[in-house]
Amino acid sequence: ERGMKVVVIDPRLRGAGPFADEWLPIRPGTDLALALSFASVLIEKGYVDRGYLAKYTNSPYLVKEDGTFLRVDGKEQVWDPASGSAKPVGAAGVEPALEGEFTVGGAKVKPAYQLFKEHVAKSTPEWAAGVCGVPAADIRRIATELGENALIGHTVVVDGVTLPHRPVSVMAYHMAQQEQGFEAIRAMIMVFMLLGAMEAVGGVRIDFTWKPYANYEKLDQIKIKDPPYNIYLGDSKYFPINSKLPGIVAKVMQNPAKYGVDYTPEVMILHMANPLGSFASQADFIAAYKKFKFVAVIDPWLSETADYFADVVLPAATIEKYEGPLGASDQYVDATTLRVPPMKPLFQSRPEIEIYMDLCEKAGILYGKDGYLDQVNQALKLKDAYKLDLGAKPAVRDIFDRWAKSEGIAEGVAYFEKKGVKAKGAFPAKKFYGFAQSPPFNGKTHRLYGESLLRYQREMKAKGAEKVYWQDYTAFPTWRPPTKDASPAAYDLTLISYKLVEFKQSRSSFIPLLAELAPEQRLEINPKTAKAKGVKDGDMVWVESQNALTGETRKVKVRARLTEGIRPDTAGMPHHYGMWTHPSAKGQGPTANTLFFTGEGYVTNTADQSFQVQVKVWKA
Incomplete structure (x- = not known):
């Protein structure tokens, strides 16, 4: 309505496609190269x-030839053109240089921005076109349009505060779900750093309110340890920046000695998750979960994982429970809500909070300092007058009544039972924008140059980690061909996974009304590719994946669906299928996660999972 242009960058024309102005059908796994090319333009x-x-940002910080910042008495330095000398970061009256090469104490140094400029200079649209499979002219035009529409230098007044106005942004959540996802996200953020759009009005945001990220300092100061490691490999020479990926846990559970792990758990509590259907590399989870001696599942229904492994299933309520507090913002109006039960829980199901309080009581960790109730007081930030008694088990409704009153809502939880949502009013600029803080961004520096990543790489090497683990810990995002591309040429298609609007995760394909809309699994394939393989729409086909590092293959049979909305070198299978415990789900076809792999070559940096693999397809 207001003239915003939307460009979809995706191998497959997803749900945003009909609402977009342009579709750029990028080759899977090449977003990093595209972002570097945008920056170059x-x-x-x-x-x-x-x-x-x-x-x-740290763009003006002087970098030595060894890749580390120039420091004097522990303080990073910038180049002051006025005095022709290095000065400490933040020195009064200094307008630091962003470009050039200088000599300090006999050593050559360059500003980080100069190094970035040199780094991306070779990433031309013509180069990226060959990598990404999209026209160089389109890459150059889209980058230019970003630059033109960023309105660099423009400001706008919001709530009496003058702020930078940069009406360009990106939504890149699922871009991380590829082998080099961490580096790809970094590179795309750098595009918008160049434009000054980070946290600017109309620019890139990661939250509804501004606050320093909880791990801002921690991720820059990781101490890589020697073995033994925990099952997540946190602070390890393998994945020092760590998201506790279940896939890595599955690999470790199968071979703890390989990763320097000396302890694996014997008991697992699985809460509202179905790893056998939801997580990549189903075979690894089956093998790993066989190692547990006892598995308890908290879930509203018998999931496939529970069917295989649960010793006990504790039935959880769905909507018939208190849950929250939950944000209800539309990004502009601050609002809070609670889930409140419209009726009593069905059958033997119970709200999770009741289940956990009973479990903690049995385990002796419900009461007293640092017990579960104490943790609830802290998590809900309850004021002293409303804190839970650490010696008595509360009713769940009472917990939320105390929270609501602690938040200044006199009616307590009854307010939400009557009205549903508590609107607090529009977000003020000083709560919404990093630029509106005093000082801006609370004095935090945005990192263009990743000195700590380079440091981690060197420490990982020194501790004997193999290249597959450290190769993407670089000061700037650096392109390399994805590991999957090393599969034999016969595996000529890249399989991707995606979500359908009809279903929620792997939790709803068994619902008959929804299953009528999308009754079975399918392999989306381009008509040109299908014709070359002798496949027609509706044919049953075999899809075989190959692990480029181990040579392992996996195979499923599925129905082919032809569509122009996918690249000819790409095939797609939706995420939601492969369930068997519910009668309505039987016969819907396999989960795509049977074909994906986890671990080395398919997980990097932050231990985040890739949902891309090379496959070959033939008529069944």
Whole structure:
């Protein structure tokens, strides 16, 4: 309605497609190369917010030839053109240089931005076109449009506060779900750093309110340890930046000695999750979960994982429970809600909070300091007058009544039982924007240059980690062909997974009314590719994946569906199928997660999972 242009960058024309102005059908796993090329074009054409880079990022920090920052008495240095000398970061009156090469104490140094400029110079649209499989002219045009529409230098007044106005942004959540997802996200963020759009009005945001990320300091100061490691491999030479990926746990459970792990758990509590259907590499989870001696599942229904492994299933309520507090913002109005039960829980099901309080009581960790109730007091930030008694088990409704009153809602939980949502009013600029803080961004520096990543790489090497683990810990995002591309040429298609609007995760394909809309699994394939393989729409086909590092293959049979909305070198299977415990789910076809792999080559950096693998397809 207001003239915003939307460009979808995706191998498959997803749900956003009909609402987009343009579809750029990128080759799977090449988003990093595209982002580097965008940055190259922006710098070439001068679409750079130099004021933002110099003042709020580490772009002007001087970098030595060994890749580390120049420091004097522990303080990073910048180049002061006025005095022709290095000065401490933040020195009064200094407008630091972003470009050039200088000599300090006989050593050559360059600002981080100069190094970034050199780093992306070779990432031209013509180069990226060959990698990404999209026209160079389109790459150059889209980057140029970003630069033109960023309105660098423009400001706008919000709630009496003058703020940078950069009406360009990106939604890149699922872009992380590829082998080099961490680096791809970094590179795309850098595109918008060049434009000064991070946390600007109309720019890139990661939350409804502004606050320093909880791990801002921690992720820059990781101490890589020697074995033994925990089952997540946190702080390890393998994945020092760690998201506790269940797939890594599955690999460790099968071979703890390989990863320097000396303890694996014997008991697992699985809460509202179905790893055999939801997580990549089903075979690894089956093998890993066989190692547990006891498995308890908390779930509203008997999932496939529970069917295989649960010793006890504790039935959880769905909507008939108190749950929250939950944000209900539309990004502009601050609002809070609670889930309140419209009726009593069905059959023997119970709210999870009741289940956990009973479990903690049995385990002797419900009461007293640091017990479960104490943790609830802290998590809900209850004021002293409303804190739970650490010696008595409360009713769940009472917990939320105390929270509501602690938040200043006189009616307590009854307010939400009557009205549902508590609107607090529009977010004020000083709560919403990093630029509106005093000082801006609470004094935190945005990191264009990843010195700590380079440090981690060197420590990982020194501790004997193999290249597959450390190769993507680089000061700047650096392109390399994905590991999957090393599969034999016969595996000529990249399989991707995606979500359908009809279903929720792997939790709803058994619902008859929804199953009528999308009754079975399918392999989406381009008509040109299908014709070359002798496949017609509706044919049953075999899909075989191959692990590029181990050579392992996996195979499923599925029905082919032809569509122009996918690249010819790509095939797609939706996420939701492969369930068997519910009668309505039987015969719907396999889960795509049977074909994906986890572990080395398919997981990097932050231990995040890739949902891409090379496959071959033939008529069954």
